[in-house]
Amino acid sequence: MRFARIAPPDQDRPAFFARLEGAAALVYDEPPWLGGKTTGEAVAWTDVDLVCPVLPTKIVCVGRNYAAHAQELGNEVPVEPLLFLKPPSALIGPGQSIVLPPESNRVEHEAELGVVIGRRCRAVRPEEALEHVLGYTCLGDITARDLQRKDVQFTRAKGFDTFCPVGPWIETDLDPAALRVRGVVNTHVRQDAMTEQMIWGVPALVSFISRVMTLEPGDVIATGTPQGVGPLVSGDELVIEIGGATAAARGIGALRVSVTSQGNGRSAH
Template sequence: MRLARLAPPDQDRPAFFARLEGAAALVYDGPPWLGGKTTGEAVAWTDVDLVCPVLPTKIVCVGRNYAAHAQELGHDVPVEPLLFLKPPSALIGPGQSIELPPESHRVEHEAELGVVIGRRCKAVRPEDALDHVLGYTCVGDITARDLQRKDVQFTRGKGFDTFCPVGPWIETEVDPAALRVRAIVNTQVRQDGMTAQMLWGVPALVAYISRVMTLEPGDVIATGTPQGV
């Protein structure tokens, strides 16, 4: 199932959630992670714009979750997940422009699998973690690498407005351990990896993060990026 958030080009109504089926978008009465259901209305989703499909309270990111990426940056492979946060103000949707901050001279791409939480979870076990997941989406962890290295932490270098493109929709029926992660920049393939290469898979990450902070419905986990930045 594909769940999207759509906005009419003329903005004559607010953005709305929908389930995509073929050329039709079946309109929901609210966010799917809050129990939104179809209203009976259907529109052609090619007549509306795809916008960011998530409205999270937080975006939890995992650093260096692929060994080869840690090594290409000159870091040791971590022994436990390395967590940081992106602000919701960094979110943009498909087709929106990433704004390059003038104080940075090296902005890099990081393609990642995004996990969208469907049920509130706190201190869940890995074997129960996927019961709390609504689905999966694409995340770009855009990074001002020079500022990250200068600051020796992640907040500024990864927190600029527009530094977290997400979308185009949420997929609910995929295997998170068997997905390809690619980044294409100006027609050139820069990253090409598999989620099976992650040091910690989705169940382990959801369980680990939920022991640190409560994950609310609609929250997003960015699971790390393969080599190639």
């Protein structure tokens, strides 16, 4: 199934969750991770109606989960998952803008597979982990690389408003180990890797994180980025694409956002 959050810009109506069935959006009474059900209402939708499809209590990120990315930054491969957090205030959705902060001279893209938790989990075993996952989405871990190196830890460099684009929707029926992650800037492919190259796959990550902190329904895990990260400048378009391992396999789709030095005024929430 494909779940989205919709806010038609020409309607005076709060954003709502829906299951997408072709050109129809079947309206839900609550988010799908809270057991939402269809209300019986169906509305037409287009890409411009889509907003950020997640409302997490926390965004748990994994650093250096692709060996080639660790090497391109001159870092050792961690012996266990390297965790950090992004604030929910960093979220934006499809069609919105990453805002370059004046504090940084080098902001970089990191295209990633996002995991959306569907059931509360604490200290789950890897073989049980996927039972707690609702689905998957495209995610950008935007990073002020110069500040990351200066601060030595990640909070400021990765926590700016707009530094976590997510979307365009949540796909539920996927194999997270058989996906292709691409980061494209102005039609130029910079990142291109398979999720099977992750050092720790989704079951291992959910299990590891849940032994550190309770994962609540709706929480998001950013699973790490492949090699090829690079700078963003004002005027760029960033596309994060997640497809199937083969041309015929099911994937997620493409999340498109712009890059600016000023906000575009459209709320992510």
